[in-house]
Amino acid sequence: MIAHAADAPAQNLASYNFAYLDEQTKRMIRRAILKGIAIPGYQVPFASREMPMPYGWGTGGVQVTAAIIGRDDVLKVIDQGADDTTNAVSIRAFFAKTAGVATTTTTPDATIIQTRHRIPETPLHAGQVLVYQVPIPEPLRFLEPRETETRKMHALEEYGLMHVKLYEDIARNGRIATTYAYPVKVEGRYVMDPSPTPKFDNPKMHMSEALQLFGAGREKRIYAIPPHTEVVSLDFEDHPFEIQHFDEPCALCGAEQVYLDEVVLDDKGGRMFVCSDTHHCESRRAEGHRGALLGDEPAFGDQPLTDKEPAL
Amino acid sequence: MPHTPPSTTIYEGGFADPVGASQTVFRALMDAMAQPGTIHALPHVTAPPAPLTASASALIATLADADTPVWLDPALTKTSAVRDWIVFHTGAPITLHQSEAAFAVVAAPEKLSALNGFALGSQEFPDRSTSVILQVATLTDGAALTLEGPGIKGRASLAPDPLPQHFTEQWKANRQAFPRGIDVILAGPACVAAMPRSTRLIRPEA
Numbered sequence: 001m002i003a004h005a006a007d008a009p010a011q012n013l014a015s016y017n018f019a020y021l022d023e024q025t026k027r028m029i030r031r032a033i034l035k036g037i038a039i040p041g042y043q044v045p046f047a048s049r050e051m052p053m054p055y056g057w058g059t060g061g062v063q064v065t066a067a068i069i070g071r072d073d074v075l076k077v078i079d080q081g082a083d084d085t086t087n088a089v090s091i092r093a094f095f096a097k098t099a100g101v102a103t104t105t106t107t108p109d110a111t112i113i114q115t116r117h118r119i120p121e122t123p124l125h126a127g128q129v130l131v132y133q134v135p136i137p138e139p140l141r142f143l144e145p146r147e148t149e150t151r152k153m154h155a156l157e158e159y160g161l162m163h164v165k166l167y168e169d170i171a172r173n174g175r176i177a178t179t180y181a182y183p184v185k186v187e188g189r190y191v192m193d194p195s196p197t198p199k200f201d202n203p204k205m206h207m208s209e210a211l212q213l214f215g216a217g218r219e220k221r222i223y224a225i226p227p228h229t230e231v232v233s234l235d236f237e238d239h240p241f242e243i244q245h246f247d248e249p250c251a252l253c254g255a256e257q258v259y260l261d262e263v264v265l266d267d268k269g270g271r272m273f274v275c276s277d278t279h280h281c282e283s284r285r286a287e288g289h290r291g292a293l294l295g296d297e298p299a300f301g302d303q304p305l306t307d308k309e310p311a312l
Numbered sequence: 313m314p315h316t317p318p319s320t321t322i323y324e325g326g327f328a329d330p331v332g333a334s335q336t337v338f339r340a341l342m343d344a345m346a347q348p349g350t351i352h353a354l355p356h357v358t359a360p361p362a363p364l365t366a367s368a369s370a371l372i373a374t375l376a377d378a379d380t381p382v383w384l385d386p387a388l389t390k391t392s393a394v395r396d397w398i399v400f401h402t403g404a405p406i407t408l409h410q411s412e413a414a415f416a417v418v419a420a421p422e423k424l425s426a427l428n429g430f431a432l433g434s435q436e437f438p439d440r441s442t443s444v445i446l447q448v449a450t451l452t453d454g455a456a457l458t459l460e461g462p463g464i465k466g467r468a469s470l471a472p473d474p475l476p477q478h479f480t481e482q483w484k485a486n487r488q489a490f491p492r493g494i495d496v497i498l499a500g501p502a503c504v505a506a507m508p509r510s511t512r513l514i515r516p517e518a
Contacts, residue, residue, distance in 0.1 A: 018331045027377050030338050031414075034375075035439040037345045038495045038508030040462045044439045068342065070335045127343075155435040187462050187510065189491065211346045226346045226463035226510075 019066040019099040025049055029067035029222065033213060036224035041186030042154070043137050043221040051217065058091055059217030061114050061133035068129065068213075069095065069112060074102045076110035081118040081259070081276035088116070105279050117180075119201040121258050121280040124210035126227065132195045134216035137223065139183045139193040159191045162234060170239055179244065185232045186225060194231075200243045200259045205231040250275045251293035253284035322396040325359035327373060333357040337374040341497065344506040349459045349468025351451050351505045358401075361393035363419045368447045368499040369397070375443070376404040376415055383413035383430075383442070387420040413442045421446040422474040427482045430494050438491035441509075448472045451500040461511040470505055472498045483513050 017023065025047075032046040051059040069075065075095050079088040083105040091114060092103045104110050107122040114131040124130060136142075140150045143161045153159065162183055169177045182199035186192050194205060195214060205212060205225060212225040225231060235241035249256045251272040258280065260273040272293050275281035285294070327333040333355065340352040360369035376382050382404045388394045395406050398417075407413050410429040418424050430442035448454075454473025457480075460466075476482060486493045486509060493509030 018335075023330060023334065024377055027334070027375065028379065030342075031375060031380070032439070033342060034345055034443065034495070035441075037342070037463075038510060039438050039491045040510060042438060042491055045437075068335075068339065070339060071332065151436050211342075224346075228347075228465045229462040 016098050018071075019069050019095065020052075021049065021063065021066045025063075026067045029063055032222040033064065033067065033224060036213070036222050037211070037226050039190075040225050040229050041190030041192040041223060043216075043223045046220055046222050048217045048220040052094075053090070055218035056135065057087060058114070058116055058133035060215030060219075060222070061116070061131050061217075062091060062094070062215075063217060064131050064213050064215035064222060065095065065112060065114050066099075068131075069099055069101060071099070071101065073111045074104050074109055076104050076107065076113045076279075077115075078113065078118055078120065078277075078279075079116045080261070081120070081280075082278045084278060106283075107279050117196050117198075118259070118276055119197060119204045121255075121275070121277045123204075124208060126209045128210040130208075130210050130212045132197075132212065132214045134193070134195040134214045134221070135218070136181075137193055137195075137214065137216040137219050137221040139181075139191050154190060157189065159185075159234075162191055163236075166234060166236070166239075170236070176235065176239055176241070182241075183234050185234060187230050188232075191234070192223065192225075192231075198244060198259055199233065199241075202231070202233045202241070203243065207231075246273060248273050248292075250281060250284075250291050252291040253281045253289045253294075254291040255280065255284055255289070322361065322393055322400050325361075325369075325397065326401040327357055329357075333370070334374040337370045340504055341371060341374070341506065344497075344504050345463075345495070345508055347463045347468075348461065348507050348511045349464055349470045349505065351470075351500070351503050354499075354502055354504050356502060360397050361391075363387055363447075364394045364397065364417070365419075365447050365499060365501070367502060367504060368417055368419075368445050371445055371497060371499055371504065372398060372404075372415060372417055373401055376402040378403040378405070380414035381405050381407040381412050383407050383410050383416040385416070385418040385420060385424060387423070388417060410442065416442050416444045417447070418444060419447045420474075421448065421476050424476040427476060427486055427494055432486075432489055432492040432494065435492060438493070441492065441494055443495045443497060445497045445499055446472070446475070447499050448474060449501070451498060451503060451505050458514050459507070459511050460514050463508075464511070467514070470498075470507075472500070472505070480513055483507070487512055 032044040036044045077088040077092045079085040107120045112129045116133045144150050166176050180198050181196045214223045233241040246260050252274050259276045261276045263272050344352045354367045358369040411431050433441035451472050454471040456469050456471045459468045496507040498505045
């Protein structure tokens with residue numbers, strides 16, 4: 001399912017440099033990426049550029065992707081796991097147009113995956129690069145608004161405040177209530193914001209086969225996790241880190257142990273839970289897995305309907 | 313890429329395709345940095361004056377520009393050709409002070425006495441450090457180094473030669489300054505490997 005770019009810029013029109021950014025900007029970003037890889041979890045300042053999209057739409061991720069992408073790369077872009085929502089479609093089209101690269105929705109075929117807030121369910125393989133779009137890169141920002149102070153806290157490895165925050169969660173709610181942007185410690189040194197991914201995805205960052213790059217455009221920071229790097233979610237001995245669990249399998253493909261989105265069906269409380277990762281869900285359905293609400297064709301024997309499901 | 317002979321003037325031997333060549337070289341270097349100990353092929357895209365090698369020159373032409381002071385070791389400054397080539401093709405200022413350099417290019421690593429003269433960055437800004445490009449004759453036939461750390465599954469080994477004197481001890485000191493420290497880029501013949509500051513050297517028998 002690799003789509004080759006059809007609309008390469010016409011010869012008689014003025015066109016952008018390959019992948020939109022000028023070469024000097026790419027060099028600056030590339031240098032920041034190398035420092036980020038050398039100091040896993042440390043946020044490297046970089047001179048973020050204006051992009052032809054507003055801050056908050058993935059300008060950091062787009063700049064990182066533009067700096068690393070080559071003519072032979074195959075790009076996948078996901079937005080909350082989905083390949084077919086506005087942000088994903090427009091960023092994919094942006095690179096198809098400005099870089100003329102092939103794009104795909106199939107996770108294993110991609111060499112670069114730009115993501116907004118999910119890690120694909122299909123395990124990534126060596127040689128792939130996962131580029132995260134990051135809104136607020138500083139995990140301590142909501143605890144300490146001053147950049148001078150948070151920088152000093154990272155310098156001195158002073159992360160007590162973060163544990164206080166998690167403790168207050170427990171004191172108020174009886175458990176750690178943080179469910180996304182759950183802070184991690186990288187290689188035993190830097191506390192890092194994994195971007196607003198659900199904490200369900202945190203274990204996938206640990207010892208990943210793929211290189212993970214993070215770009216925050218508005219906040220002008222780049223950071224990285226090399227492959228095979230220790231990424232530990234912060235927790236307490238008596239309140240260990242745990243990921244979300246879902247009572248039901250995906251209503252469309254029957255998958256368990258995946259992250260599900262809630263979809264409201266009517267105004268009477270009807271709802272369904274479906275895979276957030278659209279490629280994972282579609283490829284499972286193509287393999288014949290069928291969830292309770294898939295409808296039409298008779299269900300396969302290996303996926304019995306659950307009686308908990310509301311009838312449609 | 314066609315093999316281009318070494319340039320006769322400083323104005324020749326730069327990237328023929330700056331966009332494609334710098335991207336290819338950077339991706340090889342990024343992969344090398346992300347997986348210390350692995351060796352990545354570099355395309356033959358530059359033809360610098362000797363003793364600057366094709367791979368080291370491709371790396372510096374990919375990374376350096378007017379924002380990044382470059383330091384050259386004495387072997388590269390015997391004549392002005394290498395300095396002038398780098399200035400012409402990248403626009404980078406050449407600095408005489410190791411501690412000011414964003415990049416250092418070293419043609420004779422065995423004569424480089426100390427690694428700690430380079431910029432190590434500060435505890436607040438460890439990224440403000442020197443990336444040191446060492447020109448080496450081989451990445452596989454020297455004395456073996458055993459590496460551990462981020463980017464490495466278990467252990468990796470690399471055998472670059474020549475290396476700076478007392479490299480193991482110097483690297484240990486560099487690692488102890490973490491997150492401050494230098495990153496080493498090893499430019500071998502048509503290939504590149506890297507040792508970011510996060511990499512630990514261990515005794516092979518341990």
